[in-house]
Amino acid sequence: MNELKVTIFKRKSNWYNGCMRYLSVLLGYLKWHYGKALFTTFALWRNFSVFVFNFFSIKSLASNFFTPWKRLAETYPKGIHLQEDLEIFLVNTMMRFVGMVLRTIMLAIGLFCYFIFLLSMPFFLIVWLLLPPFILLLIVFGLILIFSNSIWK
């Protein structure tokens, strides 16, 4: 009789222990999700923002905003030749202008994307924060749908 009791107790405690182990992992997970992982998301977000910034060459475009297009400039000849100097000046100004226009377009696209990305951060943050309850909701709601008759009628 005693032996039986012990076995039942053992079985019960094994089952109980197992449950507790899973529960403790889940609790550990939640701690990570709202702690360390949250910071990692920030780091990731920083990586990506640097990437977007570099991908559109925003820094290089801004710092070279007035340089001629692909450095296609002509050098002035030595001495003073009024007409030639004027022609070269016009050509160089044109090249600078072309460069400026193209850079402006590129900068506009780049900055637009960059800001979109910056603005997306809060959105992702919210998604991340809501993910654990969302999973629970998905599974519970899914199960309800599977086993009930009336919900969709």
Add this chain to the structure above:
Amino acid sequence: MEIRDYLKQSSLYNVLAEESLFSERARTRIIKISNTIIICIFFILIVLFFIESSAKFKDYQNMAAFLVPRMVGLLFVSSGCWIFSKLMGFYLSSKYYFERVAKNNYSKDEVYTFSAGRILYAGRKTDILHGFLNSEIGRLVFLRLGVSERDVSDFYDSEPVIKEEVMPKTEGDMMKIEDLVSYLYSAKPNFVKFLNERGISDKELSGAVDWVIYEIESREYLSEWWRPEFLSRIKGIADDWSFGKTFLLDKYSRNLMKDFEVISESFVISNRDTEISQIENALSKTVGSNAMLVGEPGQEKIQVIWSMCRNIKKGNIAAALSNKKPILLSVSSIASVCKDKDTFEDQIQRIFYEVIKAGNIILVIDNITQLLKLAESLGSDFTNIMDPFFASSVIQVVALANTADFHQFIESNKSLINRFETVFVRPLSDDEVARIISGSALLSERQYEIFYTYQAIQELADSAGYYFPDGVSSDKAESLLNEIAPWAKRQNIFLIDKDAVLKFIEQKTNIPTSRIVSATEKDKLLNLEKVLGQRVIGQDDAILSISNALRRARSGVRNPNKPIGSFLFFGPTGVGKTETAKALAEVFFGGEKDMMRLDMSEYQTDDAMEKLIGSFASGKPGIFSDMLREKQYGVVLLDEFEKTNKEVLNLFLQILDEGFFSDMMGQKVNARNIIFIATSNAGAEKIFEMVKEGKNPKDFQEDLISEIVSKGLFKPELINRFDGTIIFKPLNKEDLAKVGKLMLQKLSKRLIEKGITLNITDELINFVVVNGTNDAFGARPMNRFIQDTIEGKIATAMISGELNTGNNIDPIIENNNFSIKVG
């Protein structure tokens, strides 16, 4: 200490426990199943909505209305499971990956590595061996060793379980998986037996373990594509719209710090600490801080620089190099732009000024000899112009040069070489080469959907050095790897093992690799006396010595830097020396046609070397070098070896030692798949005398050789290079009778093909021996005699119609005359 207690010592224990609840295998299974369900339901839902909306399927609409919510529910549940498993994976890997697995940065107080912990945990209830066999790493290791999962699981079941195994002691502070495996190899005889039965050595086992760990680590590393080092590889779209400050330098160079080999440290294996520290020392000097890196043509030199870059990135470098960026200057692109002296000098000086101005650049010149030649061709005095730069304290230069070029052009240029510290790139061993190409093999596997076993990789690395003696072995192995993958695809081979590699090499080089090195060689070597004895008569002692020497030379690990075997045969003419060579060709290479013969008496004059290995002046190729290029394997018979000149003997000194020689053009010729047999008549009289006195060749061998050496015919070091010096004794009457019988049997065999039978009587044999042999030439004239006398008579009879198909020939010997009687 028991394993259970040992495991609990580490903080990793909790992670291991958590991981065992949500194991990787279970998670990937859930993800796979959810994926399939989600996709299926998606299509089912489309169909169901179509049914609901269309009037055609009125009868089915009730069913659809019943199914739709359930399908949506299933979709929700599986999506939930999918997300959960993914997140759980992130969570668990965040616990061990970032700090521990991929970078191998374990904290000092850690007791075991995570991978070792996994094995111990898996074997916690049983023992280490079962843990290893049962673990994911163990499974992968056996896959890499080409052992089937079934064999492993059979072995797993057959091994008794140890209840309480005591933890083995480690050599280092931390228990690594390598330690566990070497413990298993030393302490579990059944495990060793299991491996040995499959031809796996401990070296291969530990190599495969290293490879598997490397594979896991690099896979984990590459899976994190969002790391800044990966993102920064993507080039900005408008980066080249406006050049930066080192505009000229950028045009001719690239930043090595941004090379993939530097950024993704996990895909590069190298062992270049010596070279790097030499470069560090050179570049740390206050004045003239330059280094010249000299090595074989190929990627090895730049690989050293890459390793240095990785050290710079990690901050593990001398102060003079920290935070510097090595820039590789491409001499070819300078050459393509600079067409005259002025542009060249202008550009090169401006580049150097830019480097000085930037202040954080180590200038790496990719081919300094090419730059010197370019300067020379343009008429510019490069050394003098650049000397102030090289001598200054404000610039650090690493120049790369090929070994041959270095000796030819740079070593003599004293004013240049004084400004540089020379660093030689050490050639890598086969094991190191195998380690390097094992990384590339993973890429090739992904690209071609094939699988390499570890033995295949090892064989590729070995073969690169063995069958292709020219060039850098890591480069050659790399190119072999690049060739074998598409080849295997064409042959429908998906598992590339050692045999597949050998087959590939055989097709590529025409060297019968399988015939030289396969398992059948074992049988050949064991039965060598028997096989040779059937063809070579009366030389049992010689045959035994040859067989022993060959077995000695070929036992254990094959020395890849020597010919298969080499012998020096002494003895009078006509005693079976050539016949032995022919027999060896047949045994080892499958036919007499694989015996190449050089009559060394033709190479006595001063131009002997030119004849053999070619002439640079006339551009004529050499007979010997051509012979070995056409056929890289076989038996080479060097007849009358003592008659050739000293120079040629010295050439063979090198060949017997290193297994290759260079022809007149400086190209290496491979002689590593050759059996060399040199014959000599030197000392033939002495052999005659001694044998007449009834002495055994073994007893006077030493005397004979010292006599030959004292005569100055061969140098002792040459004789010692041969695997064996064999003395062939003159044949006695009985032996000659056997030879005669053998030759007559050959004739009879030919006649039988024509339907004619020759009765070989003792009388006939005696007749042949008496007339067809003499003391000076042994059995050599016998063949001729048989041809002239016996074959001649038979041929006459056949032509005259006397002898026809189906007839018998009875020989009649009268008064030492031969005639035939047709029966």
